[in-house]
Amino acid sequence: MAVADFIISLLTFIAIYSLFGIGLNLKFGFTGLIDFGHVAYFMIGAYVTVVLTMPAGAAGYSGIGGFALPELFGVLGPIGSLFGWLLGVLGGMIAAALVSLAVGVPTLRLREDYLAITALGIATILTTVVNDEEWLFNGPFGINTVHAPLRDVFPLSLGSFTLNMAVFGILSLAAFGLTGYWLARAFRRQGRRGKLVLGVLVPLVAVWYFVLPTLSDGMVELTRNTLWLFDPTAGPKGGMDYDRFVLLLSVAALGGGYWLVERTINSPYGRVLRAIREDEDVPRALGKETFQYKLQALMLGSALAGAAGALWAINIGFIAPDQFAATITFYAFTAVIVGGTANNKGVILGTAFFWGIRNGTRFIDVPSQYSIQLAASRLMLIGVVLILILYYRPEGLLGEQDYDIPLPSRDSSGGTDDV
Amino acid sequence: MVSAGLLDATVQGLITGAVIAGGALGLSLIYDIAEVPNFAHGDMITIGAYLALVFNNPGEIPFLPDFGSVPFVLAAIIGVVLAGVLGAVYELAIFRKFRDNDADLITMVIVSLGLALVLRNAVLFLVGSKNIQYQTPRVITTNFDFLVTQTGLTVITTQRQAGELVTTGEWGYPWWLIVAGILAAVAVGYAVFALYREEEDFTTVSLIPPKILGAAGSIGTVLLLGVFARLDPQGTDYILGTQIGLNVKHITILAVVIVAMFILNVILKTTKLGRAMRATADNMALAEVRGVDADRVQLVVWVVAAMLAALAGILTGWFATNLTPNMGFALLLPIFAAVILGGISSPYGAVAGALIIGLSMDVGVYLIPGSSTYRVAIAFVILIGVLLVKPEGIWGDV
Amino acid sequence: MSEQNTPTPTPGVTPTDSPKIGDDGDPILRIEGITKQFGGITALDGVDLTVDPGITGLIGPNGAGKTTLFNCLTGFHKPDDGRVHLYETDITGKEPPAIAQQGMVRTFQIPRELADMTVFENLLLAPMNQHGERLRGAWIRGDQFVEEEQVIRDRAREIAVFFEIDHLLDEPAGSLSGGQRKLLEIARALLTDPDIVLLDEPLAGVNPTLEQKILGRIEALVEDGYSFLLIEHDIDLIMDNCERVVVMHQGAVLTTGAPEAVQSDERVIEAYLGGDDV
């Protein structure tokens, strides 16, 4: 496996879990709701989307559906089929939001810690239901007939090998260029410590990605890593394979979710959310119906988790109840807290950090009889990191983000809205 | 032969409730006095159970030499004491530091979650995930068949001996005795209640609420009569019949939990330390102004809670003849449900909540066929129902 | 959320220039028999009171139940018994946001600044019924959004200048001094553009110059038709600035009346001397 392929699968993971984490950040970071049941909405999003989009009467499946939305719209061509899938995702998001509404109404009026425990309880129960009720979603056997949107279109080929290589190659280089530009900008804005970290990390990663493969496998490997969007082995003329498409899709979804949450919190609405987090009595005394806000934040965050679930399903190609254990929620909390609570960039950083380490340690060679020990020590490490971070750096790596409601500037003196 | 029924499920529920009560008592102390919604409590239960295992059955733990087995009771005591030491470690190494930093409730939730991950995975790391049991003498279960006949109640006891079902006893109570017994129980219960209620005027703190003393008097009367007034069997043509399986585990667990509760009660109500604990629960800042050493109180709270949790864990592992790294986490939700149900600032509420949760889980599973995987769900539905109606819990915010 | 949908162009944002309703002499608040118990303690024992437009002072020894009364009026506590009318509306048992929407806003005795938000954000939060406060308004931003936010910012800056905290606008509110927090608390309440403000010891810990300035501002606002119910420990301040004074003692209203009358009331002197402290 080329390094590029490993990176692509890792980045897809990170993008999906970042979307999941951003949903959690809206609840926990900005509004102060401890939703220990966040993974339930990931599961609901995955299941509902899969059932809405998969064909009816799939072999080995004895649950509800499927409802074959993409097939229905497939008569309009691939775009119609994609639209059908998007409708399915929307359905999954709505289902997640509705379930969180049902959870929120009885619990959000109570003390903040009651939400944590009831949410954990309800998530556990939901997983049990999905696992035990075969008539619902096939129980413990899961679903392996996940509809993969636009699967037929890939590997995407534009014509000749050279054309493919040129177009996808240029796009790949453009992506690197963009990353480089973004890194440079981030570098300039960092303090001395940040500059140091970036100055060490970036060259290291670059060497690992570009130089090391060359040493062992020569120019072919370098080309593959550089023109990462182009896969010469995909189809007779090369092209872009499906994994790369799923990555782009996930990144696009992450971008959308990121934008939406940023838009939401950088607004008077977001001010109310943060006021609720700080001291709910204050916005209440000022006439804000905080209960509604909390409910909406919960639903919106859950809907984003649902969208992440839909992507998870196509990325893995198979879903089953045991993929949605409560630990997934705790991973996300760790990622959010490590990166910086109430910082959306921090969520992505924290998720990358977390899954980078977690998937990186997969390559540690341990005898198979110690696999439990490896998994356990990983989780112990997470617990220790959580406690240490909360003690020594409660604001996380990046700290709370800045807020700004951009207005077409009339005057810019005094009392700008950003910190 | 009759089959087990509602009564048997109720007995099971009582045992479940007793174990939950052990956890819930400690959790309510931590919740109320240390102000930590302790998500590590379930895993403190697990740790306690495995600490006793270290001494009782070390051969099962891969990293330990098989140094022979300590009797279960002794191992349990050592386990509880060691768990108490660990409780002090949690407080000193973690929670005191966060309290000194004025950490808010949300932070405490996440910190306790971190501790939970560490504890559970430490067990997994050291012992692995296989099912293990204590080395204990085999326990013989006696089945009590209760038969309601025309003339009264017949009781037949059977035991399984060498694979054979053997009848070991047969007796009965005629109707007049039953009626008389009920009357006696009510009379004794009321008398005890009245006696202690009067006394309440003079002594300000009653160690045990008169209502509970009264109920205990009634139950004691019924048990005494049941044991000593055994008359001839009243026939076996029964109208109603049900079976209860009982063994020494049931009795031990109930007794141990009741004794633990009583000791805690004595500490809270009669000692200077207990008063300090209650003052801290009311208002930590104020208690400190009045000269209470809050750090010491918190330390005691964590030690006591960890010991209670260990007790619950050991009893669970013994009762189920099975220890798993997840055993405590599986109890976490019912324990929280019990504490919230009882109103977090009341240890009695926690026990009452635990009994309600335990009973509803086992009776619910009995009444709703095919619902055995939803035991915890039943507890939760009840919790949410109660929270909707009475958010401060059934025991109120007294 | 139903009451708030009156379609004004920029709801809650324009400072009221028309006099508030109710200055024709009708009482603003009618409080009848409010009772509140905490466990065994009776904090309020049948409080009867009418509050007329203007400034009303509320005094009484520590523990008299003044703060508890505020909590019961603004919905933070549910009274065990009794009724509260704000103008003609029965607001007994309503939730705090609904009561604030009706035009009665309170401050807290111990200031509750939103520590991790800036002073400016603390202020911007206050104006009611902003368009951008709803999810749709936050997502789909039209000219109105911009205009409204600009008006709010101007008002927030203006009030910050008045309370002399404008140099702190970009600081996190948690970094303010005790006195500055009090000012922020009052400024925030005023920005909601209420009919009546319940101020819980707003002047404790504020320097005398600013104290006079705040009282001056309150008087100016009364001219504009706002009303105030003011808890204050400094009797002289109350006597100099209030039109009427209410004295509470042990959970009940001891007496009400003009400052001079109250000052010479035997029972008031008794209550103050009898209490542990003032």
Ligand SMILES: Nc1ncnc2c1ncn2[C@@H]1O[C@H](COP(=O)(O)OP(=O)(O)O)[C@@H](O)[C@H]1O
């Ligand atoms: N939340 C509460 N719980 C229990 N007692 C309270 C609570 N709030 C107030 N009290 C009691 O009610 C009484 C009145 O207090 P308060 O209204 O704060 O008095 P004041 O503001 O006049 O000083 C006091 O005895 C106080 O201890």
Ligand SMILES: [Mg+2]
């Ligand atoms: Mg007060």
